[in-house]
Every structure is written in C-alpha cells, then in structure tokens.
Amino acid sequence: MPLLESALLTALKTISFFYDVVTFIPYYFYQQQGQVLRESNACKATLRGGPEGYWGCIGEPVLTTTPDADCQTLAELFEKSVLKYGEQPCLGTRQFFREEDELQPNGKVFKKSILGEYDWTSYNEVMQDVKNFGRGLALSGLSPTMYVLIFAETRADWIIAAQACFRQNFPVITLYATLGDEAIIYGINQTEVTHIVTSADLVHKFKKVLSKTPKVKHITYMKGRTSVNPAAIVDGRDVTIVSSEELIARGAAQGNTYVDTMPAPNDLAVIMYTSGSTGLPKGVLLSHSNVMAACSGLLARVKARSDDVYVGYLPLAHILELSAEIACIYAGCRIGYSSPNTLADTSTAIKKGQKGDVSLLRPTVMACVPTVMDRIYKSVWEKVESGSLIKRLLFKFAVYYKGRWLPRGGETPVFNKIVMSSITSLLGGRVRGMLSGGAPLNPKTQEFLRLTLCAPIVQGYGLTETCAAGTVGDLNDLKDGHVGSPLSCTRIKLVSWEEGNYRVTDSEPSGEVWIGGPCVALGYFKEAEKTAEEFVEEQGIRWFKTGDIGRIAKDGTLTIVDRKKDLVKLQAGEYVSLGKVEACLKLCPLVDNICVFANSMHMYTVAIVVPNPKALQQLADSMEISSGWAALCSNPAITEQVLKQMKAQAQGSLQKFEVPQKIMLTEEVWTPDTGLVTDSLKLKRKPLSDHYSTAVQNLYGAS
Numbered sequence: 001m002p003l004l005e006s007a008l009l010t011a012l013k014t015i016s017f018f019y020d021v022v023t024f025i026p027y028y029f030y031q032q033q034g035q036v037l038r039e040s041n042a043c044k045a046t047l048r049g050g051p052e053g054y055w056g057c058i059g060e061p062v063l064t065t066t067p068d069a070d071c072q073t074l075a076e077l078f079e080k081s082v083l084k085y086g087e088q089p090c091l092g093t094r095q096f097f098r099e100e101d102e103l104q105p106n107g108k109v110f111k112k113s114i115l116g117e118y119d120w121t122s123y124n125e126v127m128q129d130v131k132n133f134g135r136g137l138a139l140s141g142l143s144p145t146m147y148v149l150i151f152a153e154t155r156a157d158w159i160i161a162a163q164a165c166f167r168q169n170f171p172v173i174t175l176y177a178t179l180g181d182e183a184i185i186y187g188i189n190q191t192e193v194t195h196i197v198t199s200a201d202l203v204h205k206f207k208k209v210l211s212k213t214p215k216v217k218h219i220t221y222m223k224g225r226t227s228v229n230p231a232a233i234v235d236g237r238d239v240t241i242v243s244s245e246e247l248i249a250r251g252a253a254q255g256n257t258y259v260d261t262m263p264a265p266n267d268l269a270v271i272m273y274t275s276g277s278t279g280l281p282k283g284v285l286l287s288h289s290n291v292m293a294a295c296s297g298l299l300a301r302v303k304a305r306s307d308d309v310y311v312g313y314l315p316l317a318h319i320l321e322l323s324a325e326i327a328c329i330y331a332g333c334r335i336g337y338s339s340p341n342t343l344a345d346t347s348t349a350i351k352k353g354q355k356g357d358v359s360l361l362r363p364t365v366m367a368c369v370p371t372v373m374d375r376i377y378k379s380v381w382e383k384v385e386s387g388s389l390i391k392r393l394l395f396k397f398a399v400y401y402k403g404r405w406l407p408r409g410g411e412t413p414v415f416n417k418i419v420m421s422s423i424t425s426l427l428g429g430r431v432r433g434m435l436s437g438g439a440p441l442n443p444k445t446q447e448f449l450r451l452t453l454c455a456p457i458v459q460g461y462g463l464t465e466t467c468a469a470g471t472v473g474d475l476n477d478l479k480d481g482h483v484g485s486p487l488s489c490t491r492i493k494l495v496s497w498e499e500g501n502y503r504v505t506d507s508e509p510s511g512e513v514w515i516g517g518p519c520v521a522l523g524y525f526k527e528a529e530k531t532a533e534e535f536v537e538e539q540g541i542r543w544f545k546t547g548d549i550g551r552i553a554k555d556g557t558l559t560i561v562d563r564k565k566d567l568v569k570l571q572a573g574e575y576v577s578l579g580k581v582e583a584c585l586k587l588c589p590l591v592d593n594i595c596v597f598a599n600s601m602h603m604y605t606v607a608i609v610v611p612n613p614k615a616l617q618q619l620a621d622s623m624e625i626s627s628g629w630a631a632l633c634s635n636p637a638i639t640e641q642v643l644k645q646m647k648a649q650a651q652g653s654l655q656k657f658e659v660p661q662k663i664m665l666t667e668e669v670w671t672p673d674t675g676l677v678t679d680s681l682k683l684k685r686k687p688l689s690d691h692y693s694t695a696v697q698n699l700y701g702a703s
Helices: 002-030 033-041 074-085 123-139 156-168 181-191 203-212 230-234 244-252 288-302 319-331 357-361 370-385 389-408 413-418 421-427 443-452 528-534 578-585 613-622 629-633 636-650 685-691 693-701
Strands: 045-048 054-057 089-103 109-122 148-151 172-174 195-199 218-222 240-243 268-273 283-287 309-312 334-337 365-368 433-436 457-461 491-495 510-516 535-538 541-552 558-563 567-569 575-577 591-597 606-611 662-665
Touching (some): 148 181, 181 283, 218 244, 309 319, 334 357, 558 575, 606 636, 613 629
Parallel strands (some): 195 218
Antiparallel strands (some): 089 109, 510 541, 541 558
8 A cells, every 4th residue: 555655646746747837937926936935035134243243133223122102011001902902802711511521442531521612701891800800909918019929720810810910010920830839839938929819720739838838818719610618728827718709899899999000111020930840940030121022022023913813722821821912912812712631622621522622713823832733743644644545645745745835935725725624624724823932843843734734833932031032933934943033122142152062153153042132031039149140231231041052044043953951962972952852753653752861971862752642552553462551661572663663753864873772661641740841841851850760770771
C-alpha cells in the first residue's frame, strides 16, 4: 500500500506541474502574488546605533504607551470600551447541566460534561458587575493600594474581578490555579494579602492553607459546580467567606453614592507570579502604564476587530492571556470562555456526540502555546493516517501543493474548501489568525498548521517581565520559524555571549536578547538584588535581560535559537540546546512529551519520554506484545523501537551528538497538577531533574 500511495502521489505531482505551467501567469496577476510577496519580505525593523544598538519597529520612531490617547490606565481603557460597545456581547459562558462518569478501555473513569449553549453578557452588564464587585470588596475592609489575590481558573468572573480591582486601585495578585499548597502559601505570605477571590471549586484548597497564612481575613468565592461550606473551611479562624453574588449585592446597595477610587498610570496593577519553572515563583511588579503599553503594541500588530470572537482558555494568571483579553475587550471583541478539557469535540471532558466549545463559538482569533499546537499537528496526522487511501492521498497532495504555492504568495481556494475544510472545522472554521507564545514553536508545526488551518499562524515573544510584549510576527509574513519583529512599544537589543559563541558582529547578529520599553516591569516583589541583576536603565530606556539567545535576520525578524540555562556543554565540547532537541522530538508520533538531560561528564544526551498511549499501543500490537500500560513502558523491545523512531524524526534536523542515545519511557503523564510542568505546559527542569534523578543516573550508568 505505501508503494501504491507513493506512486499515485508522484503522478499527481507530475500532472500538477503541467497545470501550473499553464495557469501560472493568470493566477500570478489575479492573486496579486507579487504584492503578497513584497509585503511578506518587507523590512520589519530597523537597527539604530550600529551592532551594539537596538532594533525598533518600522514607522514608530517613538515608543507607544497606550492604545488610546484618552486612556492612561486599565480602568479608563475598559470604561472607554463600555461607552463605545455598550449593548454588544462581551463575555460568554457555556451552560453547564451535569457531569457523567464514563469508563475508559484502560479502566480509568473520565468525567464528561453535559453542556448547552453560550450565555452572553453585554459590555454594559459587565461594567455594572465590575463596579458592584469592586465596591463590595471595598466595603469588606480594603483600602486603595491593598492587594487582592485572584486564585481561580480562567472564566468570565476572573476578568470581572480583575477589572473591579483595577477600578478601585487594588493591585491584583495572580497565582496559577494548579499550584500546590507550598507555592500558594509562599505567594500569600510574601505579599501579606488579606483578601482572596477564588472559585467554589477551588475554595477547598484553603482549608489546609489558612492555618499557615494568618494575614488572610476575607475570601470571596465565585459560583462553581460544587457547594461550599464556609464553616468547614474556616474551622474557627477569624476569616469571612462570602459568595461573589453576595459581594456584588452589597456593592449594588450603595447605588451611585459610592465614589470609585481610580488608579494613576504609575500605580501598581498586578503582581504576577511566574510559573516557577526554575524554582519558587517570582512576583513581577506590573504597573497600569506597563500593561497599557503592551496592549498598544499588541493591538497595532494583531489588529483585533469588533466583529472578532476570541476563545479564552489559557490561564488568566499568565500575562499572555491577560494582555490578550484586555486588548480584545478594548477592540470590542466577544470573549467566550473554555478550558483545555472542553475546547474541542475530542477533548477529554466532552461526551461523545456533544460539541466542543470552539465548534459553538467558531472563534476568529486564538492564542495558543506550542504544546497545544504540537498536539493539533499530531492529531491531524493521526486522523489522516486512519482514513482511506483516497483521503490520505488527497490530503498529502494538498499539503504538498499548498506548500509550493503559499511561500510564493499564491492561494489554493479549491483545496482549502474541498480538502482542508475538515481540518479547519476542528477550530470552528472561521479562524483568521492564531498567535503562539510562551515558548518557541517548531517551524515544521507552524508551516503545517498554516497550510492545513488555512490561516496565518504567527509567533510572539515576550515574558511576564515585559507584559508578554516583545515581538510578534506580521500576519502578512509567509516565513516560518521566527518570532516576529519588535512591537511599537518595544526595542530589541542583542548582547554578545562569548561563552556560547554568539556575537552581535556575526553576519546575522546573535546574542542574549534584551527587551526595552515602557512595557518592562518595575521589578520583582521584595527581591531588590534580583531586580538589579536583571533590569537595567540605558539611554533612557528600561531593559530586561531575558536569558534567551536570539538571532536577527536582515528583515528585522527575531529567531530564538537557545537559552542560557538550557545550553549544556558535552564532554567533547559541543553545546546542546535542550529546548531545541525537545521541540524536534515532540513531533515524533510516539512522543507525547519529553525532557532531555545532558551532562558535561558524558558525550551524549539521554531523555525521559512520556509516550503517546494510542501510538504506543499500536506499536505493541504490531510487535505482538500484549500487556498493561506500565509493562509496555518498561518493555526493553518497545523502548528500543521508540528510540529508533525518535532518531528517524531527528534526521536532517539535529546533529548526532544532540540526539538522545538512551531513553526511559514513563507511565506518568506530566500535567500542572504533578508539579513537573507549568500551567502553560513548559517543562520545570529542576523538579523533573529531581524526580527522575535515579532514572537519569541509571541511563548514564547503563552499559
């Protein structure tokens, strides 16, 4: 069958060649391919001050600081949106009816949600809740500049609570909803927060936490799927627990007699705790002017519209999602809320026959993280490979054909409609642009999704310390692999790193990436030494040293090529970028996740691999091996075959010394709950290293 498929594919390619010869000229002018290519290849940034200088956005000699000249704070920005879009839908939440248990073939029981349509609240209605929520908080004992912790999953109530705090000048503290007790206690005690906003589904966590956080005096919980017994949680302590409905009712009782305490631009808006991939999380201090500047840059590049629909499912405790939603609201978009477990028709909490959230929302713009996009990539290929010969043939030819024409500025509307519609429908069928952030996206994944989803897939680069702003790809840029060019609110500077052999004097300048501009944070909370180490003032610009290694092309686009902390020198002197190796090998169908380890005392790398259950079972069946999941993961023959396929995946992309020579398959799944990955699914190298220290030693010690 593979030989027949290959022969037919070759025949189609030959036929298409003659078709292209005949149609090239009319299509070239009809599709304005020359103009498309000029826009794609246009210079995106200029270098000012020579090799040691900085790169800035084309056409923006002055850094932008706000999306709207009339607004200087997040509270003013939201108010402007409400005045402009009052009765339009703003925030949407899907109806939840009940949960049902469903037994899986492997014996596990999954909770399946029975869901309805989306209910929408208008901009005016959201503003009324924002005012009353904030006033209710003030009546509970808060004064301006006192902190409020929001500890909840992504939902409409989260953004309402945040906007309420912004309006009353209560700085918001964010902690990921999946953090363990130790990290929660650390964040609460470091900030000495007294007031917490959480959800009914998470409030139980505080039963153990409250005994170690004596400053907490008030907890507000949002409506959830579980009932709340305040007395059981408080357990006799001097802590008040109320529902958000009760808090809003108290605020509403004040009527128009209450005067809101609006913030100033330099007031603190958020203390955002990082995901803690290298240890305990750090609290990043973000002012209103910081976030406003970031939104100005994001909106100028992404160009969100009032008819756009955005799906909110990434953690709002992450600056990428928070900045994206603030920007979308200013642009008049609708935001429909979801979760990774209900996002698509095939998501784990969606009952068979029910629609996933994106099928109902049909979003036009989305933000993603690379891990999610890698999963989409592998899911599409799994779907294709399980189809008939004709379907496989058509799909592979369509990908080949689109891959030839898209980089030349050409479109393939017939293939888009006939072949790719089944793929675009996975995300609702209306996506006009996707932004990937949080970590570098594999160029193969980016190219494949651009072709199959029939929409621009661009990368962005930023950090919590820069309000997620730094660079974003242009939607008109047809090239893959880079993270875009500087935003209107940022400057990008490269600083030579001699140890890693990266220099700004290279033909394509390379070095450590520094991001400068008004979006750069005030520093770290109660960590003056760390702040002084990573933030600097030069030439009137505040800079953050990212620790990432970048390379800037002649058109001004930045590519992240390494990270100082991920770069390890092997015994023979070669440097290995762990993140680069992992990004390549995660595309192997048998790999769900992978952590690569390198040791300067050895000449090769090793890896711990989380295998893909379906692909691993298919491999076992083909080898006539019948056993349980744990036994499959520990089977030497299975492990050998997985390693063989990983090495095949690495061919042409990695050097031999970069490819792991020994691996261990783990039956554990790395979720944020395990503490081995962050909420944005980035690897936590230190916890992973500690957790698998014996296994890694055995891999290196094995003959």
